[in-house]
Amino acid sequence: MSPRRAASTGLVDRSQALRFTFDGRTYSGHPGDTLASALLANGITLVGRSFKYHRPRGIFTAGVDEPNALVTVLSGDGREPNIPATQIELYEGLEVESQNRFPSLEYDLGALGQLAGPLLSAGFYYKTFMGPVFGPLKGTRFWMICEHAIRRAAGLGRAGYEKDPARYEEMNAFCDVLVVGAGPAGLMAAEAAAKAGRRVILAEQEPKAGGSALWSGEMIGTRPAHQWAQAMAEKLAATENVRFLPRTTVWGYYDGNTLAALERVADRPSGTAKGLPRLRLWNIRAGKVVLATGSLERPVVFPGNDRPGVMLAGAAERYARQYGVLPGERIAVFTNNDGAYRAAAALRKAGAGVVAIVDVRPEISDAARALAQEAGVEPLLGHAVTGTAGKRLTRITIQRFDAATGRVSGDGRPVDVDCLAVSGGWSPTIHLASQAGGKPVWDEALHAFLPPSPMQPWVGAGAFAGAKTTVEALSTGRDAGLAAAGKKPSRARLPAVTAPALDPAPAPVLEIKAAGKAFVDLQNDVTAEDVRLAHREGFISVEHLKRYTTLGMATDQGKTSNLPGLAIMADARGLPIPEVGTTRFRPPFSPVSIGALAADRHRHFKPDRLTPMHDWHVGHGARMMEAGLWHRPMIYGQPGETVEQAYIREAAAVRRSVGICDVSTLGKIAVKGPDAAEFLDRVYTNTFSTLPIGKARYGLMLREDGIVLDDGTTWRLGAHDFLMTTTTANAGKVMQHLEYFLDAVWPHLKVHVTSVTDQWAGAAVAGPDARRVLEACVTGTGVDNVALPFMGIVHGRIAGAPVMICRLSFSGELAYEVYCGAGHGAHVWEALMDAGEPFAITPYGMEALGALRIEKGHVTGAEIDGRTTARDLYLDGMLSKKKPFIGSALMDRESLIDKNRLRLVGIVSLDGQPLGGGAHVVEKGSLDELGASIGHITAACYSPALERHIGLALVKGGKSRHGTRAFVSDPLRKRFGPVEIVSHHFYDPEGRRMHG
Structure with missing residues (x-):
């Protein structure tokens, strides 16, 4: 067993072992692990280095909000950097390496940059590199001298240069209700909407449904919460009108209730080897959206809060309950809310030693005190952690804390620990709602920003909407699902939830002011002092604060740092947090691979x-x-x-x-409406209003300038119901042509056109x-x-x-x-x-x-090339003289009826050699002396019916050259030979065979 595996199994499969490598060393984990949980199980706490100071960093969270544990995934010669270890599902043969260090993670020369810490405060780029240089290089900006070195030092991971062998897909989906998040609230919402008969898509970023139910330790009904969630997910997945998408992150909310999601289909070599796409990008258009995205735990800002071994209390609880992993052997808990007490009890139950619970509050609830007894410690109330020690956490310092003044006092008390679980409260995950429009709303009772009033048709549920208990989450989820389905709230009974009766009172954002670097943004090394410096230097707008300090600009997009940074600025300005404001959340919610955005980049972004x-x-x-x-x-x-x-x-x-x-x-377009026949008469050169029901007719379509646009057959299926077919290549172009004239030229016509190409097989x-x-x-x-x-x-x-x-x-x-x-x-x-x-x-x-078709003389896109007219193709018999049509006003221009225009003919090879499309037709010449071109071959083949090499060509004079001889000139293929110009109707010109 790994050194820190708990006695309880969690939700991983311990019957199987999976080998993986980290920085070249081999370790093992189990199916169901993430890379982060497997590293912790093997006692690995140092996993990366910070961006600016190269400080040692460990695993801080257990989810998408991870700021520290970024690694590069290796696959053959390929490299994908900056992937959170908390988001990598463990698989056999996984290879990863740490980042932003040289020569090794343990001994990193970049850490010497900490000696220049006072010079690298907020805004040092602007202050240092934008200034001029004096002396011999006077007039040169300092940036121009340092740019190369700075760019080499920038970034975290190193991307690869090899071709990506993976395949990516893009999908479009439509639904009545999209539910984002498959925690208890999302599952209830999806069930309610599905029972109301709505088409539902349920998207969950984790591999398993359940959200907090996976590690809450609660009972829902008669089952543990994680079993209830799994049963609900299986039930929904088997429901005909529900599509369940696990491993799918909804990362963007756009106008028209359009949302973007990324599905991790086979993000591992074994899956891609089977032909599965690595990632699939979903464009989802929803009638209504239920946002059940839960909440994210806030850290506490205090000196030394970035040391490996410091992590969020909710993450520590999740590692113990879901993964069966102990994040430490001697664990302390530091908090300002009751939720961390549940984590302490869970860690003790899993086998860890909980040596201290430090709470800044002077009083706690009876439920919290009972949980402290389960954890085996007496909580230190009115105290705070004011420092940490060790390259990896070995000791914390505890001092008295006055909640009224926010100050610490007294001598520091050292406690030996190897893990500190911190909790500064919870913030609803309102990113998608903010993207959908509107400013977040501060709730003083909850000490958190709640989602704005909807500017698009969405409803919220669960912790996203401020629910503080699982019972509330279930209730809001059910009601949100019914509201999205257009139904009234239900009075049906909810499953009973058995859980500790924790005080749901929210926790204010917490900063402990003491000596030492206290970090706000762990990835970008933004400290509390950097925020105060921005205030002193006039960068007090939240947008200026963000850019001046780089607060919230890391790959985690400020998920753990945004609110603490705003609180520090509010404190510096002497204003409440809502008056300081907040930045708008922008897509993506979490990083999206460029390969997924491009879908199939090997084919220039074209879909298959x-x-x-x-x-x-x-x-x-x-x-x-x-x-x-x-x-x-x-x-x-x-x-x-x-x-x-x-x-x-x-x-x-x-x-x-x-x-x-x-x-x-073949392009297929449904043309319906009382004026459908009249519309087709205007679109086609020949008449369709006289076409009987149950018959088809070949039609020719011109552009406004009289040039042929397309040809095809249109079928009359009813008095006002036609099915138009087009060439494969021109289906989209013809659809645009029809829509333009209906929208801009003849909006009074009662006609509706719909592309039905994908609805028919032929x-x-x-x-x-x-x-x-x-x-x-x-x-x-x-x-x-x-x-x-x-x-x-x-x-x-x-x-x-x-x-x-x-x-x-x-x-x-x-x-x-x-x-x-x-x-x-x-x-x-x-x-x-x-x-x-x-x-x-x-x-x-x-x-x-x-x-x-060449044998028969039928034209296609090779001849309808945007330059030919109906007369050029000898289709002038289809030009009606009884009605106007698109192109009729300009088709008789002098240049378009010139007898010397290139016109359609047949070509027969006289030397038995193949003909090539694009070759020129000349009256005389040779390979060395190219004659003047009189036309070109559009298509060629060997004719099994004629047993000769033949082709179609556009030649000056057209029919007038029938029976004459010329030469084919194709210098690129080293081809020059005699040909005969004949009728383009090579085979059965009378049409007896097709009328047989």
């Missing part, structure tokens, strides 16, 4: 979009490629096949029998046997020529899933597009594959799709 059939494709040998933001199959390669061999085989199968292609990525079934495949699996409708003519739409079922089928073709073959809800996508796809097995159905990817 996967179709519902993605896993099937990958599992059946698909080589994926990016198409816009989507991942689509390029080919389904067989062993030994090249990309060209694979797509030729796939395309030939479509021409010969039947193929299937995933078209889920499969194109193409080839001579396509109808036979559908007949084998579709029920509820026929698919013959009568029931489903060309461009017709029917509804039916495939393998029990509802589907919508349109007969249209992009390949030139008899073809159908089968749409179903995204959740049925993989199911319907597999049913189509099973039905097509007797016909040797072949899945085909983007390369085969491209070859089929």
Whole structure:
């Protein structure tokens, strides 16, 4: 057993041992430990050095508010610095090192800087380095001489330079009620909202739900509080309308009830090795928010309060109860409130020796005195700790303290200890509420800042809202959950809570004025004297105080230092704390990895979009490629096949029998409303108001300047209900186009457009046997020529899933597009594959799709490149002469109807060599003497149907050059050869096959 493991097990699994290294030495802990608890269990109390003075520092808290125990996590060649040891879950093989020391943590040369302590007081940067230099360097600012050395000394941990192998994700979520914090109040709020039928997200920054219930020692109902909390969390996680997110910190509250959260999914090598993301960033849009974020314990400001071995009393209690770890063998408790007495009793019960309880108050409650008896000591009332000794805490000094005057007196009394648990009261964790807008409100009765009046739809619960007992927390949590759900408070009975009847009276912010450095901000080495110096030098505004002293500017963002610093400034100014004010809390609540903010930085911040059939494709040998933001199959390669061999085989199968292609990525926009048909007439160049219900029509869309924007089919599903499809790449652009005209040009039209791309999965079934495949699996409708003519739409079922089928073709073959809800996508796809097995159905990817469309002469984004008109693409037959439409006013400009414009043609290689997209077409020349370009190739492939290399091109004169010869000039690929210019309709120009 580790030297400081308590006899009680806590909530860790002692049946398993986990090895980890700290500064190169190997130690062991257990599942359920944090790095901090495991270090304490191994007797490690010195874990870091402070920023400015390089003073030795130990573990001070047990949570996100830790200012001292910052370490660098090592992973292979990677380094992640400045991670609180209290927030690192222990795992096998964890490697960490301490920071801000040289050559070692025990012997740090930087500690010599303490000798210059008087020179390094608040504002020394401004006073010292901004001044001029005299002598030979006169006119140079001192900063310019010292900058290099100062920048080398700045910071704490050292970041790595290696590429981060981890993967990061970003998620968007919507809910009726977001509950932040899964302590007793948050659990009750989530249960109440869920029972009211609301969609609930419950976010908790710790691995386990429970909050203070994990270490309170209370009984809720008939069970220990931690067991009650775990049972509640499991119940909620199994509830259909609740999403429970453990290890998730809600770190930002923004306008429109939008909150940002960070989930630690697999923050360890074993998880990322399984393909899990390391971190997941959540963007949550909530109808209502319940803030049940609890409270943070305040320290006491007194000389020597930064020494390793000094920690918060609540942290000491948590280490003993939750982790089964003794933070020391001889422990003293220093407090001004009853809560620390519970910690003393818990530490004694866990096996530690409690040698003193020092309380500045002259009187305490009977409940506190009873707990002192459990701890085995008589409290020293009216006394204060006024000093500490030892590199690691070995001794404290106790003196009399007059609470009325705030002064100490009498001789100091030394007491040998190795741990001092301090408590200066508790402050509600109001950071998110402050971010949401409004100034915190001082509560004189509680001696704490409470959240502001809501400026967004949130409600508070538990200690966040000032509740002082677990009973109050349960009650406020239940009522907050009901309020967020739009229900009235319930009179239902709450679970009974059994706990010591501690006096809930709050504690004022406590500073002990005595000789020696008393630290306010432990990480940035801001002392009480620094705050008073700021006052003397005129930096009395809380914003100026913060920047002049760096108070609250460390990685913990002032969680333990903010209120004590304000209290010292208030004392110096002779004003109450609320008149001095407080700084606004800003996001993030705790540090957020830049990798998480960037999500997938390897792809330039672009998200991965996967179709519902993605896993099937990958599992059946698909080589994926990016198409816009989507991942689509390029080919389904067989062993030994090249990309060209694979797509030729796939395309030939479509021409010969039947193929299937995933078209889920096509943009899909629902256009609904009484004026939907009129709107489409204005948007498209051709007419849609005459389109019968149950039919589809190919449409062309222009920009205002007469250039082609996009093409696609639109389906009429009802009198005022249309489904527009767009090309994959232009889905977002077309949506913006439609919304602009509805919002800014035709706001009177009664039309609503909604992007439904992700709601539909689609499969194109193409080839001579396509109808036979559908007949084998579709029920509820026929698919013959009568029931489903060309461009017709029917509804039916495939393998029990509802589907919508349109007969249209992009390949030139008899073809159908089968749409179903995204959740049925993989199911319907597999049913189509099973039905097509007797016909040797072949899945085909983007390369085969491209070859089929080139053979047929269909245009895509390669030809609709932002420079071509309908006439350039020989789609002028779709330009209506009976109605105006977007672009009609400018499409006939002189330059757009010039006969010498680049227009669409087909290109056939005459030397049997491949053609390349982007290659120029010239009338004469060679590789050495490049001729004048008359156009360029937009797309090229080997045609299995024609058994030749072909391509589409934009060439001057277009049709007038059919039957003529030219050359392809591609100097980058060292290609120059003869070609014939032909019609772009290479294959079945009459369209007999798709009408078969």
